[in-house]
Amino acid sequence: MLPLGLFVLWWMASKYGWSQSPLLVPPGKVWATAVEQTTSGQLWIGLRSSLWRDLAGFTIGASAGLLFGAAMGLSRLFENTIGPSFHTLKQISLFAWIPLISVWFGLGDTAKVAFLSLAAFFPVVLNTFEGIRSVPRESIEVARVFKFSRWQLLTKVVFPSALPSIFTGIHLGLVYAWLATLGAEYLLVSGKGIGNTMIDGREHFWMDLVLFGVIVVGLVGFSLTWIAGHVEARLLRWRGTSVAQF
Amino acid sequence: MAHAGTLTISNLSKQYEVKGEVLPVLKDITLTINPGEFVSIVGSSGCGKSTLLRLLIGLEEDYQGEILLDGGRIVGTSLERGIVFQEHRLFPWLSVEKNIGLGLLNAKVPEEEKRRSIQEHIELVGLSGFETAYPYQLSGGMAQRVAIARALVNRPEILLLDEPFGALDALTRAHLQQELHRIWQQESITMILVTHDVEEAIYLGDKVVVMEPRPGRVRRIVPVALAHPRDRAAYEFVRIKEDVMREFIGQPAEEVIEPPLRAHDAPSDRLPSTFRFAV
Numbered sequence: 353m354l355p356l357g358l359f360v361l362w363w364m365a366s367k368y369g370w371s372q373s374p375l376l377v378p379p380g381k382v383w384a385t386a387v388e389q390t391t392s393g394q395l396w397i398g399l400r401s402s403l404w405r406d407l408a409g410f411t412i413g414a415s416a417g418l419l420f421g422a423a424m425g426l427s428r429l430f431e432n433t434i435g436p437s438f439h440t441l442k443q444i445s446l447f448a449w450i451p452l453i454s455v456w457f458g459l460g461d462t463a464k465v466a467f468l469s470l471a472a473f474f475p476v477v478l479n480t481f482e483g484i485r486s487v488p489r490e491s492i493e494v495a496r497v498f499k500f501s502r503w504q505l506l507t508k509v510v511f512p513s514a515l516p517s518i519f520t521g522i523h524l525g526l527v528y529a530w531l532a533t534l535g536a537e538y539l540l541v542s543g544k545g546i547g548n549t550m551i552d553g554r555e556h557f558w559m560d561l562v563l564f565g566v567i568v569v570g571l572v573g574f575s576l577t578w579i580a581g582h583v584e585a586r587l588l589r590w591r592g593t594s595v596a597q598f
Numbered sequence: 599m600a601h602a603g604t605l606t607i608s609n610l611s612k613q614y615e616v617k618g619e620v621l622p623v624l625k626d627i628t629l630t631i632n633p634g635e636f637v638s639i640v641g642s643s644g645c646g647k648s649t650l651l652r653l654l655i656g657l658e659e660d661y662q663g664e665i666l667l668d669g670g671r672i673v674g675t676s677l678e679r680g681i682v683f684q685e686h687r688l689f690p691w692l693s694v695e696k697n698i699g700l701g702l703l704n705a706k707v708p709e710e711e712k713r714r715s716i717q718e719h720i721e722l723v724g725l726s727g728f729e730t731a732y733p734y735q736l737s738g739g740m741a742q743r744v745a746i747a748r749a750l751v752n753r754p755e756i757l758l759l760d761e762p763f764g765a766l767d768a769l770t771r772a773h774l775q776q777e778l779h780r781i782w783q784q785e786s787i788t789m790i791l792v793t794h795d796v797e798e799a800i801y802l803g804d805k806v807v808v809m810e811p812r813p814g815r816v817r818r819i820v821p822v823a824l825a826h827p828r829d830r831a832a833y834e835f836v837r838i839k840e841d842v843m844r845e846f847i848g849q850p851a852e853e854v855i856e857p858p859l860r861a862h863d864a865p866s867d868r869l870p871s872t873f874r875f876a877v
């Protein structure tokens with residue numbers, strides 16, 4: 353309802369000339385830009401490289417986060433030795449890593465992917481760790497009564513029990529990685545991407561292009577969350593509540 | 599099948615430490631349980647019945663005294679000893695049949711036989727048609743029946759039951775009491791049943807151990823020398839029941855009254871708990 357209302361307001365504002373600002377472009381113009389960007393293939397070039405980086409960074413970060421979180425949850429030794437450093441590092445704002453990353457990896461794709469991985473890494477680690485540590489003692493006792501091996505305990509009790517929490521982490525990781533994808537294109541300006549398209553638009557006062565970019569970014573974020581929600585609902589069917597409700 | 603051993607509990611004491619203070623839970627429990635015997639344990643809430651079962655199953659290592667099985671000290675858990683916990687403790691991510699299958703996960707039985715056995719036990723507890731249901735789809739009583747099936751499916755030599763029928767309606771309870779009795783007779787499993795239902799304790803038990811609280815001790819052991827099947831209305835039965843009930847008199851009232859354990863799924867057809875121990 354709210355988006356619809358805003359849209360009507362926007363449309364009327366430009367139609368009746370309530371504002372003369374060049375920043376207020378009529379919806380029709382944005383639509384024309386959308387058509388132009390889509391048919392000319394410009395959109396796909398930017399979107400493809402952004403999405404590719406997003407998925408690469410997310411995959412690396414989430415996988416590393418899963419392993420790291422599991423190690424921290426399962427091994428007291430690991431937690432006690434590496435844990436404190438991790439908890440200190442996670443306090444640092446994500447964007448504060450940018451200078452360091454650009455020194456290590458430059459300004460190209462590698463640096464961007466490294467930044468995205470970091471964005472996805474932290475929430476996945478934290479939630480995996482949390483999930484493993486909150487396996488109920490009662491469930492572990494059941495496993496002891498039935499003489500589960502360590503491997504059985506891990507695969508049949510600890511992992512399924514931690515899964516909802518792990519999913520929360522992955523979900524967050526997905527969102528953070530996408531936000532970081534755009535952040536990286538702003539801060540490590542070079543190459544192509546949907547963020548770069550928007551920067552171009554801003555620099556040339558092409559508000560229609562900027563707005564079109566905002567819409568595309570929103571739609572991608574929405575789709576990623578939607579897919580994750582559905583995968584989650586499917587795998588966690590046993591919880592009996594649908595998590596994917598939009 | 600293999601036969602159960604003699605369980606000898608002597609001078610067993612157990613305490614927990616709560617915020618630096620020692621809380622004695624069990625004191626000087628001495629009890630012998632013969633192979634194939636059915637022992638009922640009754641006692642007010644908090645007198646250490648669940649703790650006693652946890653010790654017997656091997657989940658608690660820190661205690662004084664001795665728990666011997668055929669002369670050997672019990673160390674850790676064993677597939678030869680099974681338990682139905684007071685809460686169902688099903689795994690929410692597994693279906694009914696998979697939950698029951700956990701009981702056979704490490705049993706040395708061919709897959710084919712496992713499947714058949716699981717199906718038999720689903721039927722035994724009256725849950726045919728719910729094989730693929732998840733625990734969230736079950737009522738408290740149904741979940742508890744799954745837990746009973748899970749404990750029975752690998753036919754332990756000693757089976758411990760912690761108020762297993764508490765959440766069931768009267769009909770299901772009577773049915774499962776009978777089934778339990780049948781399995782006990784057929785397979786000479788040693789069974790130890792904790793219950794707050796004195797009638798159930800006498801109906802099933804060869805003897806009834808009455809415990810008293812703070813710290814948990816054995817107050818009296820009442821033998822039940824009645825032939826099966828037992829008639830709950832028979833003179834002898836009622837006499838024993840009165841005998842057991844009398845052991846509760848003289849205990850402070852609030853300890854006699856057992857609060858409902860799971861208020862939300864307590865069956866409505868039962869007397870309020872206040873009346874349960876009133877003769």
Ligand SMILES: Nc1ncnc2c1ncn2[C@@H]1O[C@H](COP(=O)(O)OP(=O)(O)O)[C@@H](O)[C@H]1O
Nearest residue numbers: 614615616623642643644645646647648649650
């Ligand atoms: N892990 C524990 N830590 C501290 N106290 C406990 C623990 N488990 C049980 N208790 C205490 O031991 C007493 C006996 O508990 P329990 O064996 O569950 O009694 P019952 O099964 O007869 O109701 C209670 O007072 C309870 O609070």
Ligand SMILES: [Mg+2]
Nearest residue numbers: 647648684760
């Ligand atoms: Mg108890």
